Amino acid sequence: MGIVRGRGNTENFGSLVSLMLNIREDIANARSHDPAARSAFETWVVASGLHAVWAHRWHHWLWNHGFKFIARVGSQWMRFWTGIEIHPGATIGRRFFIDHGMGVVIGETAEIGDDVMMYHGVTLGGRSLEHGKRHPTIENNVTIGAGAKILGPITVGHNSAIGANAVVVKDVPADSQVVGIPGVARPRNGMVAVPGEAVNDSGLSWVDPAMFI
Helix, strand or coil: CCCCCCCCCCHHHHCCCCHHHCCCHHHHHHHHCCCCCCHHHHHHHHHHHHEEEEEEHHHHHHHHHCCHHHHHHHHHHHHHHHHHHHHCCCCEEECCCECCCCCCCCCCCCCCCCEECCCCCCCEEEECCCCCCCCCEEEEEEEEEECCCCCCCCCCCCCCCCCCEEEEECCCCCEEEHHHHHHHECCCCEEEEEECCCCCCHHHHEECCHHHH
C-alpha cells in the first residue's frame, strides 16, 4: 500500500503559514487517543508530543529549503525541552501522535505515514553508517508500543502494531502485530492462529493481540 498522505503532509506544504494549519486536527486526534486529555486547551499547552511534532514541521521546512544548520539547532532545542529527538530530515504525515514522548528518537531518513501512534522510548534508528536511506518507513495507521526499536531501512506495513520493547529488524507485512526480540510478525486479525505450542487438535495455539499493545 505504501504511505498515502493528505494535504497535511509536510512534503506538500506550500508556505510557512500552512505548516500550522493542522493544529486543531492534531489536538482532536491526541484527545481521541489519550483518555487523560481533559480539554483541547490543556492538550495544546501540555502535550509535549504535539509540541515536538509542530516544531518538526518548521524544522523540516527549513531543512528542505537549505537552512539545515538552523533546522538542526531548532531540533536540538526541542530535544532539550521535550525529551523527543526528531531529525529535521525525517518525513512525517498527518495526525502523528507521540504519547508521553520522553526518549523518542526518529532518524534523518525515517518516513512516517498518517495516523501513526507512538509511545515513549521508541527508536526509529539505523544499522549502518552509510549515507542514503537507513531508517525505517512506517506506513499509515501503525501503533508502536513503548520502548520498541525499529532499525534499518525496513518497512512496517499499514494497520500494524509493534508491541512494547520489541526489536524489529525485518520488513513487517500490513495488518501484522510484532512482539519479541527479535520481533516476530503475526497476522493482526482478532484471535490469531500461531503455529507451535499446540493447544488443540489443529496443532495451533490462539493468541489475543490485545495482550501485546
